[in-house]
Amino acid sequence: MVTHRAANAAVDLAVDLCGIRLRTPLVPAAGTLGKEALAEVAGAYGAILPKTVTPGPRVGNPPPRLAEAPSGMVNSIGLQNPGLEHFLENLGDYYKEGLPLFVSVAADTVGEFATMCERLADVERVAAVELNLSCPNVEHGGLQFCAGPRPVAEVVAACRTAFTEKALFAKLTSEGVVANAVAAEEAGADALTLINTTPALVVDPQERRVLLRGGLSGPAIKPIALRAVYEVSRVVGVPVIGCGGVASGTDVAEFMLAGATAVQVGAGSFVREPREMLEEFVVYLKDAKLSAAELTSALGG
Amino acid sequence: MKLHRVEILSRQRFGSHALLRYRWREGAPEPGQFVMVRPRVSAQVSDPFLNKPFFAHDYGDGMMSLLFEVRGRGTALLADEDDELAVSEPLGKGFALDDGGLVLLVGGGVWVSPLKLLSRSLSRSGTPHEVYLEIPSVAPEAYRAWISENYPAATLVPTDGSKEASHIVLDSLGDLGRYSGIYASGPDPMLAALRNASVDRVPAQLVLRERMACANGSCYGCAVPVWRDGSRTYARACVEGPVFSAEALAW
Numbered sequence A: 001m002v003t004h005r006a007a008n009a010a011v012d013l014a015v016d017l018c019g020i021r022l023r024t025p026l027v028p029a030a031g032t033l034g035k036e037a038l039a040e041v042a043g044a045y046g047a048i049l050p051k052t053v054t055p056g057p058r059v060g061n062p063p064p065r066l067a068e069a070p071s072g073m074v075n076s077i078g079l080q081n082p083g084l085e086h087f088l089e090n091l092g093d094y095y096k097e098g099l100p101l102f103v104s105v106a107a108d109t110v111g112e113f114a115t116m117c118e119r120l121a122d123v124e125r126v127a128a129v130e131l132n133l134s135c136p137n138v139e140h141g142g143l144q145f146c147a148g149p150r151p152v153a154e155v156v157a158a159c160r161t162a163f164t165e166k167a168l169f170a171k172l173t174s175e176g177v178v179a180n181a182v183a184a185e186e187a188g189a190d191a192l193t194l195i196n197t198t199p200a201l202v203v204d205p206q207e208r209r210v211l212l213r214g215g216l217s218g219p220a221i222k223p224i225a226l227r228a229v230y231e232v233s234r235v236v237g238v239p240v241i242g243c244g245g246v247a248s249g250t251d252v253a254e255f256m257l258a259g260a261t262a263v264q265v266g267a268g269s270f271v272r273e274p275r276e277m278l279e280e281f282v283v284y285l286k287d288a289k290l291s292a293a294e295l296t297s298a299l300g301g
Numbered sequence B: 001m002k003l004h005r006v007e008i009l010s011r012q013r014f015g016s017h018a019l020l021r022y023r024w025r026e027g028a029p030e031p032g033q034f035v036m037v038r039p040r041v042s043a044q045v046s047d048p049f050l051n052k053p054f055f056a057h058d059y060g061d062g063m064m065s066l067l068f069e070v071r072g073r074g075t076a077l078l079a080d081e082d083d084e085l086a087v088s089e090p091l092g093k094g095f096a097l098d099d100g101g102l103v104l105l106v107g108g109g110v111w112v113s114p115l116k117l118l119s120r121s122l123s124r125s126g127t128p129h130e131v132y133l134e135i136p137s138v139a140p141e142a143y144r145a146w147i148s149e150n151y152p153a154a155t156l157v158p159t160d161g162s163k164e165a166s167h168i169v170l171d172s173l174g175d176l177g178r179y180s181g182i183y184a185s186g187p188d189p190m191l192a193a194l195r196n197a198s199v200d201r202v203p204a205q206l207v208l209r210e211r212m213a214c215a216n217g218s219c220y221g222c223a224v225p226v227w228r229d230g231s232r233t234y235a236r237a238c239v240e241g242p243v244f245s246a247e248a249l250a251w
Helices: A002-008 A035-041 A084-089 A110-121 A149-162 A177-186 A219-233 A249-257 A274-288 B073-080 B109-124 B141-150 B163-171 B188-198
Strands: A015-017 A020-022 A026-028 A066-069 A072-075 A101-105 A126-132 A167-172 A191-194 A198-204 A209-217 A240-243 A260-265 B004-014 B017-023 B034-039 B052-055 B058-060 B063-069 B084-087 B103-107 B129-136 B155-159 B181-185 B204-207 B223-228 B231-236 B243-245
Touching: A015 A260, A026 A274, A066 A198, A066 A209, A072 A198, A072 A219, A084 A110, A101 A110, A110 A126, A110 A149, A126 A149, A149 A167, A149 A177, A167 A177, A177 A191, A177 A219, A191 A219, A209 A219, A219 A240, A219 A249, A249 A260, A249 A274, B004 B141, B017 B073, B017 B084, B017 B141, B034 B063, B034 B073, B052 B063, B052 B073, B052 B109, B058 B109, B063 B073, B063 B109, B103 B109, B109 B129, B109 B181, B129 B141, B129 B163, B141 B155, B155 B163, B163 B188, B181 B188, B188 B204
Parallel strands: A026 A260, A101 A126, A126 A167, A167 A191, A191 A240, A240 A260, B103 B129, B103 B181, B129 B155, B181 B204
Antiparallel strands: A015 A020, A066 A072, A072 A209, A198 A209, B004 B017, B004 B084, B017 B063, B034 B052, B034 B084, B058 B063, B204 B243, B223 B231
């Protein structure tokens, strides 16, 4: 029967992101997929993106680092990582089924960002670098690199010069996202990851103290992230990678409809399996009779 | 995180504590391991968002039990659940069991949970052990009765229930030198005091209770300060713990 065959027809999940073929549009958000969990998520992702790396090792913030929030969580990890060289020595940990490897980087200064990009440009396995611009710029009073279009342009331009052959992504927060996205594109970013966690505070009323000052993630920020993806994808020419609160296949579809080419899964992978989300996304595409790539910006009205 | 839907076989409440038993045939937990849990009602919704870690309290005949204190909305939902739960497989690094001489088990508050399965495992391997448990004066009679029934050989040490008072348990222990190993599960001040008393004398394994999100080593949320290669860093309780040797902790 025709309808039966159609229902079982293979769905084309592959997307093209800056010339990199992703077998599925799902990518882990930085800091949410450790090497210990790689086997658990095999098959769901189109690329691997390990936790943000800094030039030298970072110990991270003292606990508590986590708190539950309505429909989400707040974290303040402090970029705990072993540093770039140690990361590169153990790069094999992340070689999984030949998936493209994206590396998230953060640094204290524009110069350090550029130096990291220069180092990564020579590493064959690295397909792209994602600049985590939500870290403080110590040369500018600790304001985040994504505090405004000028610092965004400065750091992206420096990294572009150091990293010419491969894809360069800029990851931005929701605040001022359109102006920052335009600045990043003009400075040479190949794609924009929207959005990082949203600044948040958790107060302990019993102890009358601040429990945690960090970033909110999870379904609570999904509408904020969708709006950022929607507005930015209408004014820039480069692909947008959606990120924020994805916890189901329908969420993936919503981000792509809003304009995303690929979608990152972060805190949602802590409570559900990315594989389940992908299966739901496949069902959605079958019903819609669309491929994943066709879904991007396929909003009606 | 992969979760399995499991059938709840029984639930009990005593005071602010709850005990849930569910069918589990996917492999026995090691003493000191934990499972991530969410109430069935929230399996597809986002509030509460995070799965919650609970120690494997006991296991036998395909039946797992979890003991926990009902403190907020999340634990209340779990305690009221009477049909199904969503649970992970047992996770983390449990206690290393030595079959040397006499060993000591020390617990306080809700932290007594993992000691039941540990005690069972030690009995099975014929390892002699003594159990000391803190009983806060504020604990309801139902909880005291339950503890007495479930840890019949334990010495119960009364305290005022404050975290600060939990080290009183140590005062009742006498010379730690007669033990070949110590296993402890309690509030941080108790574990810190035990660590100081045992260091360079008796190897002690401490099981820590931490906030967790991913429970698979990815998020670095469950940070525990440890010494590594001479410098202070943070280990992840979910994959490098929750059991740590006392000397490794950089408290």
